[in-house]
Amino acid sequence: MSTRHVLLGLLAGGSSHGYDLKRRYDERFPQARPLAYGQVYTTLQRLVRDGLATVEGTDSDGGPERTLYRSTDEGSRELARWADEVTPPAPFVTNEIFAKVVVSILVAAAAGGDRTSDAAAYLQAQRAAHMARMRELTELKTTPGTDLSTVLSADYALAHLDADVRWMTTTATRLATLTAEVDTT
CATH class of the missing domain: 1.10.10.10 (Winged helix-like DNA-binding domain superfamily/Winged helix DNA-binding domain)
Known part of the structure; x- marks a missing residue:
């Protein structure tokens, strides 16, 4: 903004x-x-x-x-x-969550640990944090007397958090493939 x-x-x-x-x-x-x-x-x-x-x-x-x-x-x-001005969609998606998944695979590999389970644990913890925030925003927007600006802001944030959660779910199913790719590079 x-x-x-x-x-x-x-x-x-x-x-x-x-x-x-x-x-x-x-x-x-x-x-x-x-x-x-x-x-x-x-x-x-x-x-x-x-x-x-x-x-x-x-x-x-x-x-x-x-x-x-x-x-x-x-x-x-x-x-x-x-x-x-139309706000252009971001040309590159910079996602800290994705970066942390890859880094957790790299760190586990360097330490001789289970690369896939470390990344899965991170995704699970991040998903829990997102879900907690989504519950807070849902409660905020459904509180009687909440003004429309707050409701619309909460809706916007919820849509983005939901997209992140869906991405985390998809990524969790692809961790073995991602780990193999990270290992070969």
Whole structure:
């Protein structure tokens, strides 16, 4: 997710302070990777530097001084360009789970262990972790009063976790062949 574009999107509704942008980010993207306040302010400074946002003023409301930001016309155009771009599917699938399966075969081979059972044990443990997370997300999305953003984020994560679990099941059935291939290379 592009933090700069998400912040520009949040600014599209009008001027805002960094603190308010962070709060609205957390509300709109509850299942996303957390956004630190420092990242918000650093990104806002870059948006201003690049002419995509401007400082509209400061106020303190009896507390610390807060800077008010707004999107510029160029920021609005940049946001529209980004929103219209089709996100290309990843050209290469980088999968840490697959890498760990291969590495577990290599490590077991180097140690003289049972290469297939070490990889199978890893896949079983990883599958259990995925299933636990899937139960958490299912509970979250079925909790009465859960907002639609949270439900949609959970659905997205569940679909990806389900694909991983299906891949792990398929890979587990092919471990003997994979081990033979790893042994010959």
